[in-house]
Amino acid sequence: MRHLKDSIQQHAFNEDHLLKSIKAQASLDGLSSQWAKQPKENTMKKKYLGWILGMMVIAVGIWTLNPKVEAPIITQTLAIVTVDINPSFALSVDESHLVVSIVAQNEDALTIDTSSILGLPVGQAINDLVQLTSDAGFIDLLDLEDDFVVVTQVMEDGTSVEMMDQIHLNLEQHLQTDTALQSVQVIQLKASQVEFFEAQEKDVPVGLYVLNGNVAQADGSYLSAKEFFSKAGNLEALQSQAAVHTQSETLLRTRIEMALTELEAQGMLTTELRTRLEVANLSELQALQTELMTTYQAQLNSNQSENAQGTPSENKPIETPSPSENKPEDSGSPQRSSGGSTETTTPQANQSEQAGQGNKN
């Protein structure tokens, strides 16, 4: 079999043979003589050619998945940052931390117009991407359900470490000030060039590929970032290898207030919940958020059951789950949560709202 392998190695994709073919074709087309007319360039260029190839290699795969993307301004690209929400994107960043190219990494991302991102600082660009993704309906920044954004910096060799640190700082600044980023959980990872290219080859967003051992499933498919982090304990388990930024306390409070307002609009009593909301710290807010989401799920199940039986839902009390019963993974699509505390009641099922819950990934 060695003979067979040798034969294939010698003939298939033979590097020297193809080069000869190209030269022969160039000769036939009268191109080869043009090289000879040119004076020899300064050898400094050749000296640095290999270095440049190596340094820029991570930018290579960026444009591989989107044939719609025009040739990027590759001369300015110095780093790659990928963003996995559910739509996944890869950003090329120049020495000023500005995005010079953006490429969709999956089909969902192709549906989003990202032209406005070009030229923005990378942190702002990521914030705007989150907002665009929300506008497109892939996530809802205002509902009770947490959304997760995995930002992965692809590490280059040599001189770019400082560049990577600067990009990290730029992102940190925007995490403190930008609304969309403050509304989501941001997980920052680093990936090697090898991981980046392997992910490209397997058509897997690099952030998820880095989490391979955690998100890969038995059938070879991958959990989305949201699916993975929505499961209790997974986010905490990654604290040692990733920087995790939770959403802003202020924005979380706003989201809960909006949910409560919606509950009130449905005739529910929210007095106790509002009282708890007023005095809650961040961890208590998160507990309240989970409680409302779980309650919503209970109500949804109840409504579905009633609808199946053809009976109207009339003022049935909704039990508030105890903290031990709060299971974030039991999420339906709790946008605009409708639940409450022990004394909260639901006057009637809101089918129209349920119908509007379906577009979250």
Add this chain to the structure above:
Amino acid sequence: MPYTLDDFETIYHATYPRLSRYAFSKTRVYSDAEDLLQDVYYAFYQHLQKTDETLKNPQAYLFTMMDHALAHYYEKLDHSASTLKEDSPIFETIPDELDMELSVLQKLSLDEIWTLIESLKEPDRSLLIGRFRFDYRYTELSELFNLPETTVKSKVYAAIEWIKQHIK
């Protein structure tokens, strides 16, 4: 122009292993991938002759060219044909590692073996090339060609058997 033929060859050799593997993984058809490679490198050759600017990232440029070539390739391709179906019985007992010492193959020159390989039908030929040219594992070929791993193994095994039979 800032480039010489030597520069082209340097870039060519520096990028060829990765670009060829990439073209193969995206087309999954050996002959198509080779054609695309030749087209892309030839266009790059022409570009280097015309350009007045120095590319800071020639490899990225080449991959971008390859992506454009692949886009045209996909446009022409009947995508229904690219979804491979299982069209042969699965040999459940295919060994994980095929017998690597098939003495009958030693009787032929490398060129003669290649002639037989070239006459294989797709995807058998490309599976064989993926396995022995790029050292893809069966699991990787399974993902790449969207075929069960056992089918990949059976096809590779059957292709080798077919070659052996034609030698006899």
